[in-house]
Amino acid sequence: MENSLKYFKNLYSKIAANSENHLFNFLNIKYGICSKDYYLKDDLIFNTKEIQEIECFFKDLSSGVPFEYIVNQASFYDSEFFVDERVLIPRPETELIIDYFKSLKTNKNFNIIDAGTGSGCIGISIANLCNQNIVFGVDKYLRSIEIAKINKNKLNANNFKLLVGDWLLPFKKNSIDMVISNPPYITEDDEHLKHLKHEPLTSLVSTDNGLKDINIIIKQSKQVLKKSGKLIIEHGFNQAQDIENILKDYNYRNIFNIKDYQDHQRIIVAEL
Ligand SMILES: C[S@@+](CC[C@H](N)C(=O)[O-])C[C@H]1O[C@@H](n2cnc3c(N)ncnc32)[C@H](O)[C@@H]1O
Incomplete structure (x- = not known):
């Protein structure tokens, strides 16, 4: 039948x-x-x-439409996020940022930025872990902020504040305790892009060997972070050394890397 x-x-x-x-x-x-x-x-x-x-x-x-876009749903750190083709589908390796965040002692009233928030998966997960902190989700594209807003409401993240902006330009000097970002870091000629054609290119690709946006975030974080503020960035599996060099050029301290499930260096952490 x-x-x-x-x-x-x-x-x-x-x-x-x-x-x-x-x-x-x-x-x-x-x-x-x-x-x-x-x-x-x-x-x-x-x-x-x-x-x-x-x-x-x-x-x-x-x-070839990803399952998550068909059902408008993607799992991230035990929550279901609304997604459609306006935002990147949250990836399991990005959850390592949340694991690391959980291992930290954060004070009350910490100001945290999720730079390039997309669906809001990082910012909302963190906001819901520490509701006495304020987490700002910033994205260059209104279409991403619209999705992040749906997820903020769906997951009751009242301490998650959204704004459209170019990386950290909307924030004041010395005002932020932690900047977290999963920025675009794939090179324009990366062969994996052909399997990612349903996701926004603006979420995936960065020029200068995939490092342009990371460079900007490192530079701008130096301005907005308070003394001893932390910077946490997800990056490509072969970019750790280049990023460490950039961080050192800007005099960041206590730099270390966290490996992903494939044993690739994936998340870099540094302190001002
Ligand atoms: C790799 S996606 C990450 C999305 C989400 N944070 C996640 O982990 O799934 C990168 C995000 O950065 C945003 N983005 C790209 N350029 C930006 C810029 N100049 N300023 C702010 N956000 C930007 C994209 O729109 C996209 O949402």
């Missing part, structure tokens, strides 16, 4: 052999179908509207 779960499972196995079970995830998110029903009730019947939606899901998935 062309309206049964069994029929759609068969179709799915043809388009997505060996990949993660996105069909189950889709049906679960859209229609609340639990795993017991998914695995045991092959005769489950869908109505006309649902059939159209499932067919549309197959079409998008076959044409």
Whole structure:
């Protein structure tokens, strides 16, 4: 029957052999179908509207649209964030920033910036860990700020403040305790870009070997950070040494790196 779960499972196995079970995830998110029903009730019947939606899901998935954009949802640090093609899909390695943040002792009334906030995943996760601090989420693009606002409301992050701006230009000198950023750092000719064509290029690519935006953030952080303020930046797997050199040129201290799940240096931490 062309309206049964069994029929759609068969179709799915043809388009997505060996990949993660996105069909189950889709049906679960859209229609609340639990795993017991998914695995045991092959005769489950869908109505006309649902059939159209499932067919549309197959079409998008076959044409390479990331699952997170199809369902408008991405997991990050135990929360579900709204996402669409206006923002980068949060990545697991970025969660390492939150792990590191949790290991720190922060005082009350800390001012923290999430520079290039996108979906707001970093800033909101941190704001919800320490609700006596203020976390500013800044992004150059209003379209990103619109998504971050949806997530701020969805996840009740009242101490997360959003603003449109060019990196740290909106902030006063010596006013910030911590700058955190996952900026664009991929080079323009990186071969991985062909697999990322649904995500905004403005979230991914930076000139000067992928280091232009990181350079600006390091320079501007020197202005806005208070004495002993911290800078935390996610970067490409082969950029750690270059970034360390830039940080040293600006006299940052206590520089060290955190490795990702593939054992690549991924997050650099420095102090003013
Ligand atoms: C790699 S994405 C990170 C998004 C999100 N923080 C995350 O970790 O998933 C980089 C973000 O920086 C923003 N961005 C790019 N250039 C910027 C600039 N000059 N000033 C502020 N934000 C910028 C992009 O719009 C994008 O949202």
